[in-house]
Amino acid sequence: MVGQIIRIHGGFAFVRDPDTGKVWTALRRGKLAEEKILVGDLVEFSPLDEERGVLEKVLPRKTELYRPPVANVEQALLVFAFTEPDPNFKLLDRFLVLSQSAKIKPIICFNKLDLASPGLYQEERRAYEEAGFVFLAVSAKTGQGLEELKRHLSHRVTVLAGPSGVGKSSLLNAIQPGLKLQTAPVSRKTGRGRHTTRLVELLPLDIGGLVVDTPGFTSLDLPDIPPASLSAYFPEIARVGAGCRFSDCLHQAEPGCAVREAVAEGKIPRFRYQHYLVFLGEILERERRKFS
Numbered sequence: 001m002v003g004q005i006i007r008i009h010g011g012f013a014f015v016r017d018p019d020t021g022k023v024w025t026a027l028r029r030g031k032l033a034e035e036k037i038l039v040g041d042l043v044e045f046s047p048l049d050e051e052r053g054v055l056e057k058v059l060p061r062k063t064e065l066y067r068p069p070v071a072n073v074e075q076a077l078l079v080f081a082f083t084e085p086d087p088n089f090k091l092l093d094r095f096l097v098l099s100q101s102a103k104i105k106p107i108i109c110f111n112k113l114d115l116a117s118p119g120l121y122q123e124e125r126r127a128y129e130e131a132g133f134v135f136l137a138v139s140a141k142t143g144q145g146l147e148e149l150k151r152h153l154s155h156r157v158t159v160l161a162g163p164s165g166v167g168k169s170s171l172l173n174a175i176q177p178g179l180k181l182q183t184a185p186v187s188r189k190t191g192r193g194r195h196t197t198r199l200v201e202l203l204p205l206d207i208g209g210l211v212v213d214t215p216g217f218t219s220l221d222l223p224d225i226p227p228a229s230l231s232a233y234f235p236e237i238a239r240v241g242a243g244c245r246f247s248d249c250l251h252q253a254e255p256g257c258a259v260r261e262a263v264a265e266g267k268i269p270r271f272r273y274q275h276y277l278v279f280l281g282e283i284l285e286r287e288r289r290k291f292s
């Protein structure tokens, strides 16, 4: 049978049967004892008795996150608050690049709708929706928008990401009381400079699907991509960029740049373009250091 590892602990992998929800204790032997396995791995496994089984094979990973280390995450819920704390759109755009480049579908989720004045961040919301992203406005406190959020989480493997205090734990708890996120980072230096590793776990949802219990993308370094690839993660820039005079246009100061023209005409939101330029600068700087 095929199951998914939801926890690894004490030399055992705990494998969940997606059909029944039953969790098996799986032993690793033979060459699989050496092979790297990750929480989230889909595995073939043979039952030995009513509770235990043996891992036979790790199936190819569709995605792989490093911090936290989890395989086969399908989507990232990028949680921000309308206020308390105010949203940081540059951080949101960074998360959008990170998740898309890891082949993880981003879902933007703005919480604390109950505290928002009507129309707050309407323009930004439209910008993200027109670019093609899902943008949910919710309140963990009043329950607004939670049915739609549930529909997005149901039957998917999701990691949450977002700054402290935006309500990540509150949202999960509102969806399923008792569900708790870990707050400490997966790996951190102790006072003695030793690493303690927190266990990562996948938490099953009653509505189907799983969530990673540790917020993702703790490293905010942009992926090591060629500068020309960055615009692929800004869909509204990529679309217009096809019309630039030079096919390798980076949309900085090149003549005949359709992107800069669209920004000047208000067809591409200026804040998105500015974040694109900041990230492009970081990637170019890294390239420069690599080759110097």
Ligand SMILES: Nc1nc2c(ncn2[C@@H]2O[C@H](COP(=O)(O)OP(=O)(O)OP(=O)(O)O)[C@@H](O)[C@H]2O)c(=O)[nH]1
Pocket (backbone or CB within 6 Å): 111, 112, 113, 114, 115, 138, 139, 140, 141, 142, 162, 163, 164, 165, 166, 167, 168, 169, 170, 171, 181, 183
């Ligand atoms: N008014 C209002 N307050 C909320 C809402 N959601 C969460 N809060 C409050 O915001 C604060 C932070 O919520 P948490 O769920 O701890 O936020 P978090 O993102 O998990 O924070 P970290 O654990 O630091 O990452 C708490 O005081 C919550 O009660 C909401 O929808 N509306």
Ligand SMILES: [Zn+2]
Pocket (backbone or CB within 6 Å): 241, 244, 249, 250, 251, 252, 254, 256, 257, 258, 259, 260
């Ligand atoms: Zn251009």
